[in-house]
Amino acid sequence: MEYLDKNIYEIHEALANKKVTPLDLVKEALDKIKNDTNNAFEYVYEKEAIKLAEELSKQEVEVDNPLWGIPFAIKDNFSTKDIPTTASSKLLEGYLPPFDAEVYTRLLNKKAIPIAKTTLDELAMGGTGSSGHLGKTFNPWDKSKTRMIGGSSCGSAAACAAGIVPFAIGSDTGDSVRKPASYSALVGFKPTWGRISRFGLFPFAPSLDTVAYFTRNVKDSALLLNVLGGHDIKDTTSSSIPIEDYQSLKDKPYKATIIKEIYDDLKDKTIKDAFDKLVSELKQKGYKINTVSIGFDLAKAIYSCYYIISSAEATSNNANLDGIKFGVNKEAETYEEMLFKVRTEGFSDRIRRRFVIGSISLLEENQQEIYLRALRCRRVIVETFNKILESSDAIILPASPTIAPLFGDDIPKKSFAKDAMISDNYLAFANLGGYPSITLPLGFEDEMPFGVNITSHHFTEAKLLKIAQTVEQITGLKDLSKK
Amino acid sequence: MSYEAIIGLEIHLQLLSESKLFTAAPTTYGKAPNSNVLPLDMAFPGAMPVLNKKCVISAIRMVNALHMELDRLIRFDRKNYFYSDLAKGYQLTQFYHPIGKSGHLAINVNDGIKIIRINHLHMEEDSAKQIHVGNKTLLDFNRSGMGLIEIVTDPDIGNGKEARIFLEDIRDIAVSLGVSNGRLQEGSMRVDVNVSLMVNGVNGEIVELKNLNGFKNVEKAINSEIKRQKEIVSSGKSVKPETRRYDEDKNVTVFMRKKNTKIDYKYFQDATIAPIRISQELIDEALSYKPKKKISLDFLLPETLDEINNDSYLSHLFTLLKEEDLATLKVSNFVLTRVRNEIKRHGSDNLLQVEEELIKLLHLYEDSDLTYKQASIIYKQLLETRDSVATLIDKNNFNDDYDNKELSSIIDEILVKYKSAVYDYKAGKNKALNYLLGQIYKETNNKVDSLKIKDLLLMKLEEK
Numbered sequence: 011m012e013y014l015d016k017n018i019y020e021i022h023e024a025l026a027n028k029k030v031t032p033l034d035l036v037k038e039a040l041d042k043i044k045n046d047t048n049n050a051f052e053y054v055y056e057k058e059a060i061k062l063a064e065e066l067s068k069q070e071v072e073v074d075n076p077l078w079g080i081p082f083a084i085k086d087n088f089s090t091k092d093i094p095t096t097a098s099s100k101l102l103e104g105y106l107p108p109f110d111a112e113v114y115t116r117l118l119n120k121k122a123i124p125i126a127k128t129t130l131d132e133l134a135m136g137g138t139g140s141s142g143h144l145g146k147t148f149n150p151w152d153k154s155k156t157r158m159i160g161g162s163s164c165g166s167a168a169a170c171a172a173g174i175v176p177f178a179i180g181s182d183t184g185d186s187v188r189k190p191a192s193y194s195a196l197v198g199f200k201p202t203w204g205r206i207s208r209f210g211l212f213p214f215a216p217s218l219d220t221v222a223y224f225t226r227n228v229k230d231s232a233l234l235l236n237v238l239g240g241h242d243i244k245d246t247t248s249s250s251i252p253i254e255d256y257q258s259l260k261d262k263p264y265k266a267t268i269i270k271e272i273y274d275d276l277k278d279k280t281i282k283d284a285f286d287k288l289v290s291e292l293k294q295k296g297y298k299i300n301t302v303s304i305g306f307d308l309a310k311a312i313y314s315c316y317y318i319i320s321s322a323e324a325t326s327n328n329a330n331l332d333g334i335k336f337g338v339n340k341e342a343e344t345y346e347e348m349l350f351k352v353r354t355e356g357f358s359d360r361i362r363r364r365f366v367i368g369s370i371s372l373l374e375e376n377q378q379e380i381y382l383r384a385l386r387c388r389r390v391i392v393e394t395f396n397k398i399l400e401s402s403d404a405i406i407l408p409a410s411p412t413i414a415p416l417f418g419d420d421i422p423k424k425s426f427a428k429d430a431m432i433s434d435n436y437l438a439f440a441n442l443g444g445y446p447s448i449t450l451p452l453g454f455e456d457e458m459p460f461g462v463n464i465t466s467h468h469f470t471e472a473k474l475l476k477i478a479q480t481v482e483q484i485t486g487l488k489d490l491s492k493k
Numbered sequence: 494m495s496y497e498a499i500i501g502l503e504i505h506l507q508l509l510s511e512s513k514l515f516t517a518a519p520t521t522y523g524k525a526p527n528s529n530v531l532p533l534d535m536a537f538p539g540a541m542p543v544l545n546k547k548c549v550i551s552a553i554r555m556v557n558a559l560h561m562e563l564d565r566l567i568r569f570d571r572k573n574y575f576y577s578d579l580a581k582g583y584q585l586t587q588f589y590h591p592i593g594k595s596g597h598l599a600i601n602v603n604d605g606i607k608i609i610r611i612n613h614l615h616m617e618e619d620s621a622k623q624i625h626v627g628n629k630t631l632l633d634f635n636r637s638g639m640g641l642i643e644i645v646t647d648p649d650i651g652n653g654k655e656a657r658i659f660l661e662d663i664r665d666i667a668v669s670l671g672v673s674n675g676r677l678q679e680g681s682m683r684v685d686v687n688v689s690l691m692v693n694g695v696n697g698e699i700v701e702l703k704n705l706n707g708f709k710n711v712e713k714a715i716n717s718e719i720k721r722q723k724e725i726v727s728s729g730k731s732v733k734p735e736t737r738r739y740d741e742d743k744n745v746t747v748f749m750r751k752k753n754t755k756i757d758y759k760y761f762q763d764a765t766i767a768p769i770r771i772s773q774e775l776i777d778e779a780l781s782y783k784p785k786k787k788i789s790l791d792f793l794l795p796e797t798l799d800e801i802n803n804d805s806y807l808s809h810l811f812t813l814l815k816e817e818d819l820a821t822l823k824v825s826n827f828v829l830t831r832v833r834n835e836i837k838r839h840g841s842d843n844l845l846q847v848e849e850e851l852i853k854l855l856h857l858y859e860d861s862d863l864t865y866k867q868a869s870i871i872y873k874q875l876l877e878t879r880d881s882v883a884t885l886i887d888k889n890n891f892n893d894d895y896d897n898k899e900l901s902s903i904i905d906e907i908l909v910k911y912k913s914a915v916y917d918y919k920a921g922k923n924k925a926l927n928y929l930l931g932q933i934y935k936e937t938n939n940k941v942d943s944l945k946i947k948d949l950l951l952m953k954l955e956e957k
Binding site for chain 1: 537544571573575583632757760764
């Protein structure tokens with residue numbers, strides 16, 4: 011009997027009814043990890059998890075704590091004390107952090123069991139799940155191993171989609187959780203910027219970075235927000251707005267908005283049809299759904315704006331990686347020479363390219379024209395979406411215009427050329443604006459999943475999760491995994 | 494040709510606070526290298542800054558004291574550059590929105606008051622300390638992340654003396670407000686000076702003076718740099734933009750490095766520290782602090798007053814004396830000889846231990862219950878034994894055995910015995926008076942109040 015392909019509440023019930031023990035769950039997870047071929051893991055808590063599970067198995071199940079004894083995975087860009095943490099960077103090989111990330115601490119306090127650190131695109135920069143130091147991470151839904159699961163939270167997505175853990179922690183700076191969720195039939199949830207403490211999350215672009223996670227259904231996502239959300243004195247950007255009971259809001263027909271330019275950019279008929287069908291069923295439930303145009307230029311600007319701002323911030327956030335204080339060091343005569351060696355050998359070409367772009371955009375001679383222009387652009391984007399979300403409860407759109415792409419397909423697309431794919435790169439608007447945003451399964455094409463994304467105004471997670479639950483009821487797609 | 498020196502100052506003050514600007518790591522001085530360190534101070538990934546309220550309070554006090562506009566929304570920016578002593582690869586500072594702007598400070602110069610405009614004041618973090626050993630560089634991150642404020646003046650200063658007076662005033666303000674201990678020698682106050690020469694109304698290149706380790710040296714360095722620049726210009730050459738230091742022995746500035754390329758720090762606003770709105774309560778809290786009052790006593794020389802005000806124990810003791818109505822010339826003289834000596838030799842630790850008894854002793858001395866000599870004896874014993882003053886007086890058996898009549902006859906005897914001294918005194922030699930007094934002290938075993946003796950002696954000399 012296996013349990014880890016079920017949702018958190020189902021596993022909790024099995025624990026409460028003594029059908030299974032935490033030790034059984036840990037053994038199941040470790041066994042599955044051993045046989046997993048998706049290349050999702052950086053570090054597996056073999057001994058630590060067994061030890062923790064043995065202790066828990068001697069105790070009474072905490073019936074009011076659904077996370078008790080539940081194995082989970084966490085992206086390898088969260089600081090975990092004395093557990094190797096690399097962020098998939100060669101430069102951080104062997105790094106043992108001296109402290110725990112706040113989200114990790116909160117999960118440990120709830121007696122959830124960490125089972126693995128999961129791989130990611132190098133330093134969480136990238137959307138393909140193929141640029142980390144372990145290479146490609148595969149999509150469990152694609153047995154031919156030719157399709158990506160997407161990134162940067164590729165390992166967490168793969169672990170959850172393969173039925174190894176019922177939930178996995180990731181981070182979302184552009185769409186790093188919500189996009190892979192679309193490609194792997196998971197719920198991927200990024201709450202409002204500031205809702206969850208980022209203390210211990212390796213910063214990529216702090217004005218955009220958000221702790222996010224994968225679950226098998228919306229209810230589990232709501233549960234996790236109640237545990238992870240709320241102010242943390244160690245992260246002053248975490249909000250002191252009190253958390254709510256995210257599962258208790260009364261269901262009612264809401265108003266949702268489709269963005270014309272993004273919708274019009276869809277080419278895949280299956281995805282378009284599935285989305286149209288969802289819209290008409292929501293209408294039948296009394297939802298008011300309208301379409302709003304934001305202009306082609308603005309829609310197109312989302313990705314370039316995101317790219318400039320995130321790259322600029324990334325150069326600064328990764329300037330601490332010099333091999334002196336931690337990480338891989340190199341012998342050298344001078345500081346300059348050491349820095350040159352460490353950072354040339356430690357970063358891939360892709361990352362160096364990002365840093366160069368980020369640096370160039372911040373230089374005094376360019377700042378006005380590139381970085382500050384991106385900030386002005388960000389303001390226009392945010393004002394536009396704020397306005398939409400003031401008169402509508404949510405924005406609803408397909409989370410991706412395609413099923414998971416083939417490896418190798420991705421690189422030429424991500425340019426700032428005229429044909430930049432609006433519908434493939436728009437999810438970053440929720441990071442630019444700091445909105446809560448959730449992806450959940452919408453349908454399948456060639457046995458590969460695709461998702462729908464819903465985004466609402468700041469700190470309206472309770473409402474957003476309710477709308478997502480309604481969508482979940484309509485599609486009937488939940489608690490999915492692929493062995 | 495007409496010359497005018499244009500001088501601007503950049504002053505760093507290390508903030509007095511138990512913990513660093515963004516972490517709870519202690520700031521205690523002299524700890525083992527890399528022991529006062531938390532993850533952020535060494536830029537471990539994921540560690541986040543939390544702004545220290547005490548440092549903000551200090552900044553608000555300084556902003557207020559320098560008549561500046563307070564920016565009530567605190568924001569931080571990143572100054573990006575690579576250097577081994579800069580853990581994060583960027584310094585958190587307030588480039589775009591300094592907490593204070595557009596202030597001024599009036600200084601007293603020879604021909605009256607001069608207003609020095611202050612461009613801005615901002616908070617920022619200190620870097621680690623580099624220690625060069627042979628061909629290796631060691632890094633001590635204890636200083637990394639310590640809170641600083643930087644005060645940047647407009648180029649309103651005209652010479653070395655004005656710069657020194659301005660700096661001393663800033664130091665006094667910072668010390669009296671509990672903002673910094675302002676010690677140039679120990680690095681808790683650091684000054685960079687920009688000096689240029691305006692020739693016939695045209696601005697010259699700026700030379701930066703660094704590593705100046707004393708107020709007097711700042712003055713001398715500036716004056717010698719102005720002289721150097723004048724000489725260059727007079728000989729038809731032009732001043733090059735460079736950084737120079739000051740050679741104290743030769744009283745000249747010395748070339749350090751060229752300033753050819755400006756470093757681009759790629760400033761941008763930080764997003765790991767939430768902007769903080771300064772509440773009225775915080776401002777009230779900051780400004781409710783009563784500054785330590787500067788000691789001012791008419792009968793003391795300005796230099797002496799400076800010395801008192803710049804010494805933390807002496808200024809404390811004189812504050813106490815004022816409260817106790819003991820700030821008289823008599824007691825001041827006692828303190829400035831006896832107590833100052835002790836501070837020079839052993840610091841203030843012993844004095845703090847016996848402070849209560851010292852005040853009692855000074856009361857007895859002021860009220861003439863003890864002579865100068867007696868008070869000195871008790872004072873010495875007090876520091877050695879830490880017994881109470883009452884006990885020490887008992888032990889010394891100082892009772893004044895001489896009534897006025899007795900004393901009068903002793904003086905008469907002395908005047909006869911040392912006739913020549915009396916003549917000398919009459920001839921206007923004041924030294925002779927001291928000589929006579931000394932003889933009387935000896936005769937009375939230092940047990941009679943010296944003023945009483947002096948009064949009596951002068952009276953008798955008049956009669957002669």
